[in-house]
Amino acid sequence: MDGFQRRREQKKTHILEATLALIMEFGVQKVSIAEIAKEANVSQVTIYNYFESKHNLMHATFIYYVDKVWAEYEELLQKDIPFPEKIKQIIFTKKETAKQIHPDFYEQLMKEYSEGFHYLENLYNEKAIPYFIELFNQGKQQGHVDPDLSNEAILFYIQMMKEYIQREDVYQKVLPITEDLTKLLFYGIVGKRDN
Amino acid sequence: MDGFQRRREQKKTHILEATLALIMEFGVQKVSIAEIAKEANVSQVTIYNYFESKHNLMHATFIYYVDKVWAEYEELLQKDIPFPEKIKQIIFTKKETAKQIHPDFYEQLMKEYSEGFHYLENLYNEKAIPYFIELFNQGKQQGHVDPDLSNEAILFYIQMMKEYIQREDVYQKVLPITEDLTKLLFYGIVGKRDN
Amino acid sequence: MDGFQRRREQKKTHILEATLALIMEFGVQKVSIAEIAKEANVSQVTIYNYFESKHNLMHATFIYYVDKVWAEYEELLQKDIPFPEKIKQIIFTKKETAKQIHPDFYEQLMKEYSEGFHYLENLYNEKAIPYFIELFNQGKQQGHVDPDLSNEAILFYIQMMKEYIQREDVYQKVLPITEDLTKLLFYGIVGKRDN
Amino acid sequence: MDGFQRRREQKKTHILEATLALIMEFGVQKVSIAEIAKEANVSQVTIYNYFESKHNLMHATFIYYVDKVWAEYEELLQKDIPFPEKIKQIIFTKKETAKQIHPDFYEQLMKEYSEGFHYLENLYNEKAIPYFIELFNQGKQQGHVDPDLSNEAILFYIQMMKEYIQREDVYQKVLPITEDLTKLLFYGIVGKRDN
DNA sequence: AATGAATGAGGGTTCATTCAT
DNA sequence: GATGAATGAACCCTCATTCAT
Numbered sequence: 001m002d003g004f005q006r007r008r009e010q011k012k013t014h015i016l017e018a019t020l021a022l023i024m025e026f027g028v029q030k031v032s033i034a035e036i037a038k039e040a041n042v043s044q045v046t047i048y049n050y051f052e053s054k055h056n057l058m059h060a061t062f063i064y065y066v067d068k069v070w071a072e073y074e075e076l077l078q079k080d081i082p083f084p085e086k087i088k089q090i091i092f093t094k095k096e097t098a099k100q101i102h103p104d105f106y107e108q109l110m111k112e113y114s115e116g117f118h119y120l121e122n123l124y125n126e127k128a129i130p131y132f133i134e135l136f137n138q139g140k141q142q143g144h145v146d147p148d149l150s151n152e153a154i155l156f157y158i159q160m161m162k163e164y165i166q167r168e169d170v171y172q173k174v175l176p177i178t179e180d181l182t183k184l185l186f187y188g189i190v191g192k193r194d195n
Numbered sequence: 196m197d198g199f200q201r202r203r204e205q206k207k208t209h210i211l212e213a214t215l216a217l218i219m220e221f222g223v224q225k226v227s228i229a230e231i232a233k234e235a236n237v238s239q240v241t242i243y244n245y246f247e248s249k250h251n252l253m254h255a256t257f258i259y260y261v262d263k264v265w266a267e268y269e270e271l272l273q274k275d276i277p278f279p280e281k282i283k284q285i286i287f288t289k290k291e292t293a294k295q296i297h298p299d300f301y302e303q304l305m306k307e308y309s310e311g312f313h314y315l316e317n318l319y320n321e322k323a324i325p326y327f328i329e330l331f332n333q334g335k336q337q338g339h340v341d342p343d344l345s346n347e348a349i350l351f352y353i354q355m356m357k358e359y360i361q362r363e364d365v366y367q368k369v370l371p372i373t374e375d376l377t378k379l380l381f382y383g384i385v386g387k388r389d390n
Numbered sequence: 391m392d393g394f395q396r397r398r399e400q401k402k403t404h405i406l407e408a409t410l411a412l413i414m415e416f417g418v419q420k421v422s423i424a425e426i427a428k429e430a431n432v433s434q435v436t437i438y439n440y441f442e443s444k445h446n447l448m449h450a451t452f453i454y455y456v457d458k459v460w461a462e463y464e465e466l467l468q469k470d471i472p473f474p475e476k477i478k479q480i481i482f483t484k485k486e487t488a489k490q491i492h493p494d495f496y497e498q499l500m501k502e503y504s505e506g507f508h509y510l511e512n513l514y515n516e517k518a519i520p521y522f523i524e525l526f527n528q529g530k531q532q533g534h535v536d537p538d539l540s541n542e543a544i545l546f547y548i549q550m551m552k553e554y555i556q557r558e559d560v561y562q563k564v565l566p567i568t569e570d571l572t573k574l575l576f577y578g579i580v581g582k583r584d585n
Numbered sequence: 586m587d588g589f590q591r592r593r594e595q596k597k598t599h600i601l602e603a604t605l606a607l608i609m610e611f612g613v614q615k616v617s618i619a620e621i622a623k624e625a626n627v628s629q630v631t632i633y634n635y636f637e638s639k640h641n642l643m644h645a646t647f648i649y650y651v652d653k654v655w656a657e658y659e660e661l662l663q664k665d666i667p668f669p670e671k672i673k674q675i676i677f678t679k680k681e682t683a684k685q686i687h688p689d690f691y692e693q694l695m696k697e698y699s700e701g702f703h704y705l706e707n708l709y710n711e712k713a714i715p716y717f718i719e720l721f722n723q724g725k726q727q728g729h730v731d732p733d734l735s736n737e738a739i740l741f742y743i744q745m746m747k748e749y750i751q752r753e754d755v756y757q758k759v760l761p762i763t764e765d766l767t768k769l770l771f772y773g774i775v776g777k778r779d780n
Numbered sequence: 781a782a783t784g785a786a787t788g789a790g791g792g793t794t795c796a797t798t799c800a801t
Numbered sequence: 802g803a804t805g806a807a808t809g810a811a812c813c814c815t816c817a818t819t820c821a822t
Contacts, residue, residue, distance in 0.1 A: 008784085029224045032812060043787050045815080050785095054813065087384075139384075146378070146386020153375030154384060156368065160359045173351060180348030183341070188383035189282075189334075189349060191341020227795060238804045239797085249796060398805085419614045422791060433808050435794085444792065477774075529774075536768070536776020543765030544774060546758065554745045563741060570738030573731070578773035579672075579724075579739060581731020617816060628783045629818085639817060 012050055015040045016064045019057060028058055066120050070127070077131055083144045086135070088182055091161045092174075129155070161185065207245055210235045211259045214252060218300055223253055254310060260300075261315050265322070272326055278339045281330070283377060286356045287369075324350070356380065402440055405430045406454045409447060418448055456510050460517070467521055473534045476525070478572055481551045482564075519545070551575065597635055600625045601649045604642060613643055651705050655712070662716055668729045671720070673767060676746045677759075714740070746770060 018040035022031045033054055037044040051057035076089060132155050139145035145154065161181075165174050174181065183191070213235035217226045228249055232239040246252040271284060327350050334340035340349065356376070360369050369376065378386070408430035412421045423444055427434045441447035466479060522545050529535035535544065551571075555564050564571065573581070603625035607616045618639055622629040636642035661674060717740050724730035730739065746766075750759050759766065768776070 011785090027224075033814085034812080042785095044813090045788090046786055048814070145384050146382070148386065149375050149378065149384065150372060153372040153379060156372060157376065157379050157384070160355065160365075164355045164359050170355075177345060177348040177351060180345050181352065183344065184348060184352050184383065186383045186385050187341070188379065188381045189340050189344065189352070190381050190387075191344065192385075228797080229795075240799095240805085241803060243797070244802070401806090423793085424791080432806095434792085435809085436807055438793070439806070535774050536772070539765050539768065539774065539776065540762060543762040543769060546762060547766065547769050547774070550745065550749045550755075554749050560745075567735060567738040567741060570734050571742065573734065574738060574742050574773065576773045576775050577731070578769065578771045579730050579734065579742070580771050580777075581734065582775075618818080619816075630784085630820095631782060633818070634781070 008050075011042070011046075012060075013064075015042065015047060015050060015057075016061055019061045020065055023058070023061060033057075063119055066123060070123060073128070077128075083135070083139045083142060084186070087139075087158065087185070091158060091165065091185065092178060092182075132158075157185075203245075206237070206241075207255075208259075210237065210242060210245060210252075211256055214256045215260055218253075218256060223300065228252075258314055261318060265318060268323070272323075272330075278330070278334045278337060279381070282334075282353065282380070286353060286360065286380065287373060287377075327353075352380075398440075401432070401436075402450075403454075405432065405437060405440060405447075406451055409451045410455055413448075413451060423447075453509055456513060460513060463518070467518075473525070473529045473532060474576070477529075477548065477575070481548060481555065481575065482568060482572075522548075547575075593635075596627070596631075597645075598649075600627065600632060600635060600642075601646055604646045605650055608643075608646065618642075648704055651708060655708060658713070662713075662720075668720070668724045668727060669771070672724075672743065672770070676743060676750065676770065677763060677767075717743075742770075 015036070019031075019036050022036060022039055033044050033047055036057075037047055040047070047057060051060055076086075076093065079086065079089075081089070133151050136145055136151045136154050140147045164170060165181075186192075210231070214226075214231050217231060217234055228239050228242060231252075232242055235242075242252060246255055271281075271288065274281065274284075276284070328346050331340055331346045331349050335342040359365060360376075381387075405426070409421070409426050412426060412429055423434050423437055426447075427437055430437070437447060441450055466476075466483065469476065469479075471479070523541050526535055526541045526544050530537045554560060555571075576582075600621070604616075604621050607621060607624055618629050618632060621642075622632055625632075632642060636645055661671075661678065664671065664674075666674070718736050721730055721736045721739050725732045749755060750766075771777075
């Protein structure tokens with residue numbers, strides 16, 4: 001990649017960062033191209049030169065975001081720590097990237113940007129899922145996980161806790177009850193029967 | 196309330212229903228006053244005569260919606276059925292009203308319509324919470340619930356499952372794993388230790 | 391039609407007149423909605439309330455124009471004057487409406503507004519053509535027209551002269567040679583063989 | 586002209602060809618500099634380096650076009666064939682160059698590019714007209730043309746038929762009635778009196 | 781000399797809101 | 802009290818043209 005290309009990529013990234021920041025706070029619809037241009041210190045047309053339309057810009061921003069999240073995630077998955085600790089970290093570690101995520105962002109991802117969504121699903125199915133399956137199977141062998149539970153259900157369950165807990169409006173309430181939530185995760189509402 | 200007042204209330208309700216229907220499908224931002232007016236078969240100005248601004252209309256619609264949901268909910272809470280069954284119903288019964296709820300709806304509720312949000316919180320704190328506390332306490336006494344768990348944590352947990360499962364994009368995936376999710380709810384990932 | 395409807399129609403006509411005037415001078419593309427709004431003393435949005443889009447406005451303007459032209463034309467066709475005189479008037483009478491017609495107008499009619507074009511063709515086929523056929527047949531019987539010529543060819547020929555002569559850039563040159571052009575029309579370049 | 590100059594001219598011609606092709610299909614207004622640049626495989630700025638503005642580029646393209654048309658035309662005029670045959674060819678021969686001409690092209694020529702127009706008129710007056718005058722005079726002497734008709738009128742007449750017939754929307758209709766149109770050209774609507 | 785990048789001005793369109801009847 | 806009509810502001814997008822390399 002020559003100097004031109006590199007500068008171009010840098011600027012693109014710059015615009016994507018600005019877009020992401022604004023989108024996460026205000027949502028896709030409330031952010032105008034004019035605002036993005038201002039935030040990124042470029043003219044509106046420059047954005048069009050790079051991304052052709054608001055739709056495309058949003059699509060590209062999604063991809064950019066997903067890649068970023070995945071990069072952070074992967075690191076955690078590779079860590080060599082005991083099973084229960086890893087599960088706890090997966091659920092309760094609030095990722096930098098997800099901090100200020102705006103619900104509208106996901107909504108748009110689902111409804112209007114199906115391409116972006118497929119990209120996400122692909123990544124998920126081909127990289128994340130296989131890893132989790134392996135993780136759960138290990139957990140079952142080591143006696144940390146009820147072997148009668150389907151991996152799908154466990155994955156769903158963990159995904160649920162993770163996503164819900166990261167919702168900005170919810171996160172505040174989680175902190176004081178983290179310990180109890182961990183217990184609920186492992187032993188349910190019936191609780192541990194340690195006899 | 197005289198005839199005039201009653202007619203006025205009817206018309207208001209009519210507008211609120213139309214607004215709610217549109218909002219739930221398309222979200223607050225994508226629905227214009229013109230569309231609401233058309234759906235409700237009134238002129239735009241009539242809406243302004245009743246609600247003064249789009250903001251106010253949305254606020255009123257939230258209140259209207261929350262009351263409606265609560266009415267449905269209350270019924271379930273009063274039912275005289277065993278504890279585990281009631282918990283399952285609370286979580287897995289998909290309410291009519293919530294069926295097609297649009298994420299944007301909650302978002303707006305949180306961010307822009309704090310008054311509406313406070314109304315919701317009030318209702319929740321003063322009516323729902325006390326009932327749940329009572330319910331959990333009973334559960335603890337009957338041995339269905341680990342007495343060491345805080346009520347806040349259990350409530351949070353149940354709320355989480357309920358809300359997450361009712362997300363339209365999620366609901367489809369839940370059906371085949373309902374049994375396992377129930378087990379997870381009661382016994383956690385470690386599973387039942389029935390010895 | 392009540393007062394409201396009538397006022398509405400008047401305003402519509404007003405906008406159509408303004409549009410027509412501007413279009414004829416500058417062409418469809420060079421005229422902006424903003425300019426039309428100014429010319430008609432309404433806001434841009436009012437135009438959208440009536441016509442929904444620029445495309446629709448142009449379409450309506452075409453219909454309006456065609457009807458207008460036809461009304462003028464019909465009058466001439468009904469006149470009770472001798473055949474040669476009528477032909478000459480048809481060709482050389484410059485109609486008020488056609489005075490400042492802009493080529494772009496026809497072009498758009500052809501290319502983008504096919505509905506409008508079909509309207510025009512219908513009118514032509516069902517009203518104008520039958521009259522001409524009748525006229526030419528009379529002309530042939532009275533010895534004014536070569537009976538071997540097809541009516542289609544004659545009609546084409548007359549249409550050609552009429553249209554070409556009314557082109558603004560051409561009209562100026564026609565005046566001094568009107569007499570000769572009449573001779574050419576009736577006798578061709580070979581000229582009259584009055585023996 | 587040295588090598589630099591020659592390359593420069595080639596590039597200019599290349600741009601002119603691209604411009605002409607696009608203009609003829611879409612009209613002056615619908616073609617953007619960006620499109621021309623793409624079609625000609627140069628950057629937009631290169632076009633500005635050569636032609637300074639869109640206006641100038643269009644002007645140059647007109648000149649280029651006119652010269653091209655004239656070159657084709659001249660060939661026909663020089664042919665040594667009988668008078669009636671030559672007239673017919675002049676009118677009915679559809680030139681390659683004119684095949685896909687866009688009405689907008691003429692319009693712009695008339696309204697905005699008066700310089701280009703003068704160039705055309707000059708060419709016409711100084712090269713074409715004298716030739717036609719000579720041709721018609723020969724025609725008159727040979728008895729093919731009514732000697733009472735002014736050369737201006739005949740020229741106008743032929744020009745009219747030629748231009749009208751070459752209009753793309755018209756050309757289709759001409760073919761089946763070519764024979765009759767020829768008769769009309771030579772003998773008018775009254776027809777040949779061959780007694 | 782040639783290019784990629786950037787831009788100000790303007791176009792069509794939509795929307796929440798007000799005016800006038 | 803209810804309505805049709807009207808509007809200013811804002812939005813997405815395009816284009817001829819200039820800047821910087």
